[in-house]
Amino acid sequence: MKQTNEQIHSFHQQYIASRKKEKRLIRFFQLAIFVSFFSLWEVASRQHWVDPLLFSSPSAIWDLFVQKLADNSLVTHTFITLLETLLGFIIGTVAGACFGALLWWFPRLAKTLDPYLVVFNAMPKVALGPILIVALGPGFTSIIAMGVIISVIVTTIVVYSAFQEVDANYLKVLKTFGATRYQCFKEAVLPSSFPTIISTLKVNVGLSWVGVITGEFLVSKLGLGYMIIYGFQVFNFSLVLMSLLVIALLSTVMYQAVSIIEKKLMKHR
Amino acid sequence: MGFLVVDRVSHTYFTEKTAVTALENISFTVEKGEFVSFLGPSGCGKTTLLSIIAALIKPTKGTVFVEGKTLDCARASAGYMLQQDYLFPWKTIEENILLGLKIMGTLTETTKKRALDLLDYIGLKGVETHYPSQLSGGMRQRAALVRTLATNPKMLLLDEPFSALDHQTKLKLEELVWQTLKDYEKTALLVTHDIGEAIAMSDRIFLFSTKPGKIVRTFIVPDELRRLSPFAARQHPQFSALFQSIWKELDQLETNK
Ligand SMILES: Nc1ncnc2c1ncn2[C@@H]1O[C@H](COP(=O)(O)OP(=O)(O)OP(=O)(O)O)[C@@H](O)[C@H]1O
Ligand SMILES: [Mg+2]
Numbered sequence: 277m278k279q280t281n282e283q284i285h286s287f288h289q290q291y292i293a294s295r296k297k298e299k300r301l302i303r304f305f306q307l308a309i310f311v312s313f314f315s316l317w318e319v320a321s322r323q324h325w326v327d328p329l330l331f332s333s334p335s336a337i338w339d340l341f342v343q344k345l346a347d348n349s350l351v352t353h354t355f356i357t358l359l360e361t362l363l364g365f366i367i368g369t370v371a372g373a374c375f376g377a378l379l380w381w382f383p384r385l386a387k388t389l390d391p392y393l394v395v396f397n398a399m400p401k402v403a404l405g406p407i408l409i410v411a412l413g414p415g416f417t418s419i420i421a422m423g424v425i426i427s428v429i430v431t432t433i434v435v436y437s438a439f440q441e442v443d444a445n446y447l448k449v450l451k452t453f454g455a456t457r458y459q460c461f462k463e464a465v466l467p468s469s470f471p472t473i474i475s476t477l478k479v480n481v482g483l484s485w486v487g488v489i490t491g492e493f494l495v496s497k498l499g500l501g502y503m504i505i506y507g508f509q510v511f512n513f514s515l516v517l518m519s520l521l522v523i524a525l526l527s528t529v530m531y532q533a534v535s536i537i538e539k540k541l542m543k544h545r
Numbered sequence: 546m547g548f549l550v551v552d553r554v555s556h557t558y559f560t561e562k563t564a565v566t567a568l569e570n571i572s573f574t575v576e577k578g579e580f581v582s583f584l585g586p587s588g589c590g591k592t593t594l595l596s597i598i599a600a601l602i603k604p605t606k607g608t609v610f611v612e613g614k615t616l617d618c619a620r621a622s623a624g625y626m627l628q629q630d631y632l633f634p635w636k637t638i639e640e641n642i643l644l645g646l647k648i649m650g651t652l653t654e655t656t657k658k659r660a661l662d663l664l665d666y667i668g669l670k671g672v673e674t675h676y677p678s679q680l681s682g683g684m685r686q687r688a689a690l691v692r693t694l695a696t697n698p699k700m701l702l703l704d705e706p707f708s709a710l711d712h713q714t715k716l717k718l719e720e721l722v723w724q725t726l727k728d729y730e731k732t733a734l735l736v737t738h739d740i741g742e743a744i745a746m747s748d749r750i751f752l753f754s755t756k757p758g759k760i761v762r763t764f765i766v767p768d769e770l771r772r773l774s775p776f777a778a779r780q781h782p783q784f785s786a787l788f789q790s791i792w793k794e795l796d797q798l799e800t801n802k
Contacts (some may be wrong), residue, residue: 445631452599452625452694453648463644467635 332514337521340514354522357499359486360416361530364423365484371424372431373454379432380439380465381457393433401426402490409494417500421492426487427480438472439465474538481530485523547574548732549598549700550646554607555757567593569757571607575700575732578721582735582743584791585753586798591736593758595702598734599625611699612788624698627706630689632677638664638688639673645696662697667691667721683714690722700732708738719746719775740791744784745775754798762794 314334319334320326328336344350379386405422412418439502446464455463492501500519556568567590575581583591594776596602598609600616600623609616611623624645632641640746642660646652664670667687677685677724693701707715707721725732743750748771750764764787770778778784 316597443631445627445629446633448601448625448627449631450644450648451601452623455648459648463648464633466631470635 282444300317319388320420329511332517336514337518338492340518343452350522353499353503353519354526356416357492357501357523358526360419360491360499361423361484361488361489361526363420364488365427365480365530367420368424369431370429372428372476372480373473374436375428376433376435376439377461380434381462386436393429397429397433401429402487405490405494408491414495415497419495422491423484427483430483431476431480435469435473435478438469442468469539472539474534477534477537478531481534485527489523546579547599548579548612549575549734550610551594551598552608552610554594554601554604554609556590556597556604556606558593561769564752566757568597569606569759571758571760573751573760573763575734577732580726580731580733580735580738580747581751582747583751584737584740584743584795585754586755586795587738587760589753589755590609590758591753592704595625595734595736597705598700601622601625622694622699623702624693624700625702626689626693626704626706629709630677630685630691632684632685632688634677636676637673638669638675638677638680641677642688642692642695645692651696656695656697659697662693663691663694664688667725674745682710683718684787686710686718687721690725694725694729694731698731700734703733703735703762707740707742715742716776722746723775740788740795741779741784742775743771744787745778752791752794752798761798764791 318334318419321328321331321336341350379389402422404425405418408418408421408425412421442465446468447460450460450463487503488499489501493505494498496502496505500523503519504516507513507519551571551573554568554571558565558567560597571594573581583594585591593602597604616622632638633644636644639661642664643652643657646656646660661673664673667690669684669687669691672680672684672688677688680688686709688704703722707718708785710718719742724730735743735746744766748766750766751760752762752764753759754761766787767783769783770781770787773781
């Protein structure tokens with residue numbers, strides 16, 4: 277008996293060791309891709325295999341990055357874009373969830389609005405950009421509005437259908453205790469839709485970035501989107517690529533934050 | 546007048562294309578503390594009848610009285626246990642069993658203690674902080690029973706509560722539920738497909754026919770069997786005699802269709 281226990285223990289150790297080795301290998305390849313991509317880029321640019329004016333090079337981008345950090349302009353632009361995106365994301369998600377709840381609460385409203393939602397959802401929302409800028413002024417507000425408008429309708433539709441898909445038997449259990457509509461919502465409808473709501477959060481991170489960057493393209497005053505458009509106009513592609521890398525980094529961080537929230541909320545499912 | 550009076554109840558479900566009459570002219574009376582079962586083919590309206598008695602749906606015709614009052618006045622006087630446990634997976638067992646009290650606004654230290662004592666009585670001590678997914682099927686069904694009993698309902702409606710369980714667990718739970726209901730002197734209505742279960746647990750059995758649902762016969766379980774617990778009743782010689790006659794009756798219903 278003791279022997280087999282020891283055997284199992286040693287097998288377990290072997291298993292753990294092999295898993296660790298596998299993980300290290302994957303990490304190594306990931307790092308290798310990263311390093312070789314940027315080295316190849318650097319070399320290709322220096323050897324003029326690609327046009328350095330168009331494709332820049334990691335070292336040029338890095339120099340620009342340090343310079344823009346030093347004169348504080350990068351921080352200002354990044355901060356404004358991040359703020360717009362966060363606000364667009366939060367307002368879009370919360371408003372979408374609230375609209376979804378409203379539609380659930382008033383089924384007749386949901387049926388009435390159905391065709392309008394379909395049309396609005398199918399339309400490319402960024403096309404509304406110019407109208408928003410005219411209506412709200414070329415600035416902060418209309419850019420946030422872009423971030424909101426792009427995510428709010430799809431959130432409404434997804435959340436509403438999640439609310440509707442609640443297993444009727446949970447509601448039956450609550451109704452046998454004489455639950456009100458609000459109690460049904462709070463105890464069954466909302467918590468059972470949490471997984472769907474979280475997954476719309478993930479989608480909305482991406483969407484609000486699209487909305488905000490497009491908004492900054494149009495308004496062209498401040499932010500990372502403005503830096504991209506400006507770099508494009510003055511033919512400074514180091515600036516374009518640097519802004520792009522900053523955006524990639526920030527949106528990844530936001531996405532990871534949502535994933536952490538998801539893990540915390542989904543512990544018991 | 547009896548504890549529960551169902552008076553000429555009919556129910557028709559309407560959809561855009563069809564009108565399905567699920568129940569037609571159902572009348573019966575149940576005394577306080579009595580245990581009755583409903584047996585019948587699938588689709589004969591048993592679930593519909595329980596939903597009407599639980600005041601979840603209004604019958605198209607007829608009235609239901611509980612202790613002489615119509616249902617609207619005696620709201621939520623029945624505890625309803627569904628075919629599956631339907632414990633809320635995002636709530637702990639303790640939160641689940643206190644749910645009814647919370648909804649009804651009667652959650653106090655006293656009622657909470659009563660519910661936790663009930664959990665203890667039913668053999669689930671120590672799982673209060675667990676989540677339903679951590680429990681076995683039989684344990685979950687027992688927790689659902691505690692949730693139903695915690696609000697101290699006047700009667701219990703059981704809609705095939707054991708059908709999703711394996712045979713062994715089912716026999717044990719029958720025993721437990723029967724004992725619990727006797728100890729707490731509850732009136733109970735059980736829907737089942739299992740003739741043996743109906744005989745072993747109840748005092749009276751109503752046999753339903755289908756399309757539309759009607760009561761075709763009432764069997765009275767002999768005193769000898771009633772006094773015995775479900776498991777002991779199954780061993781009694783009278784058990785198989787009653788089983789045979791109900792079986793024949795059900796068989797005829799199927800062939801006459
Ligand atoms: N919400 C509904 N809308 C329309 N018809 C319904 C509805 N619920 C039940 N019915 C119909 O009413 C009849 C009785 O249904 P019910 O669920 O009460 O039967 P049951 O005896 O509980 O059946 P089972 O033993 O299969 O659970 C069936 O013919 C069913 O199709
Ligand atoms: Mg049924």
